[in-house]
Amino acid sequence: MAIASDPRPLVSDAARPDAARSEDYLWTLNFGPQHPATHTTLRLVLKLEGERVVDALPEMGYLHSGFEKIGEHLTFNQYVTVSDRMNYISPMANNVAWHHAVEKLLGIELTPRCKYIRTIIAELARISDHLLCNGAVGLDTGAFTFFLYGFYQREVIYDIFETLCGARFTNSYTRVGGVSQDFTPLVIEKINTFLRTFPKTLDDMERLLTRNRIFVDRTKGVGVLSKADAINGGASGPVARASGVTRDLRKDDPYLAYEDFDFQICCASSGDCYARYLVRMQEMRESLKILRQALDNLPGGPVNVGIDQRTALPTKKQVYSTIEGTISHFELSMGNRGFEVPCEEAYAATEAPNGELGFYVVGDGGESAYRARCRPPALLHFALFPQLIRGHTLSDVVAVLGSLNIIAAELDR
């Protein structure tokens, strides 16, 4: 069916029904699970007719680690370390998503400062994710310099995270009802420096690739996803927005502090790899706008929910210097005390860099979730892959795969 929608004329025996019946002459090519262009461990069985891809069979599960099962055994605060390892390209966004769902279940209202801080780190995570995703699309289609520009800026964001919480990659930054560390003046200064220097790099990156003839030829009209297919197939995030679905949870279902900011949703209508690239590039600029507004209006006051409510772990200073802090920390760490968890279930989703990242958390009154379902955006995007690649050439596989930004750790969990 996708063969017909291919913009290029397909002169292929495989398109003829009588030839398609005997598929003996079709090549079968095993792509992955260990291939540099799959970026992670996923496998595609491609049926080729010359260089044309007639069909693709995606296989997954090579990185299945039972994250949802582990989620039923770790406490709400411990599980954040596992959420880091889902989409490890932007771990901060996963941290925010997990505790967003937990707080919805527990009914915790965050402090204004915490909302802003989480918004800032989520947007930094979005920028770093888009940098790598677009960089990888460039890399796979032959633009190595572009990738290095992006990765250098990712280093700067890693550096901010390291200053913030001590970890570069697996941050585990959020806590129930708060975050592990408050912003220090140094962190704010580093983010400000990033905000000053990054737009120039972004301009350079756009000049390098956006009108590059080779890149445009490789991505334009490749892997076209129509708006109806995007909705029917459950696509979300930049993939859906590049197909004209104007859905962004930051606007449509505002969480954290997104209601306070002035920013725009980036959409395209052509739905090809090039549109997905453009949407991601533009989203980074919108993220910068959010970051600037959030930093300028960062509220003061406490970052965590107060120790009297017994919902957030108190800081080290509170534990060692106040009796309330000691009691609160002791009770929250005890198995039979802890949080007051309702015997209820809640779903909360965030607009992660890749799309709608949601958690369906079931509480049974205990200290850990009864069920911690993660709704990964990559799973639904990967299911769309055969539809996007049919009729294109083998070299387009990497362009489509890269533009969907499938992270196997999040895909398989």
Add this chain to the structure above:
Amino acid sequence: MDTTTFRGQTRLVVPAQMSLEVLGFLRDRGFDLLVDVTCVDYLEYRGAKQRYGMVYLLASTATNQRLTVRVFVDDPEPTVASVVPLWASANWLEREVWDLFGIRFSGHPDLRRLVMPEEFTAHPLRKDYPMQGRGERHNFPILTREDG
């Protein structure tokens, strides 16, 4: 049918034999996006009457409303109707539920395991499946250098 609300989220409990009809009705009434299909095993849950609770998270791209549809099924042979005819996105989501919970979807075009290997016999997200210690490795064929 039973409707409850928790923290602003509306849930609708639908009898298993009516699930496809109701979900089709909801899709035609504007819930055009199937966000997620998942399942909860209520084996050890206090007050639960039926063991498996399917969760369909619906959303509307026009109005941004959300709705959770619950369908409860029980052992043995838990089966619900597949919603792949309504939403293409249900295909892999239902395969994952079959893989990890062992719920059969009648009318599914391609009900294979998704994340576990095909030789796997158990359904690991069920509550009676232990976190560790079962040792599934003996179920797999051992390939030696001579076989290769």
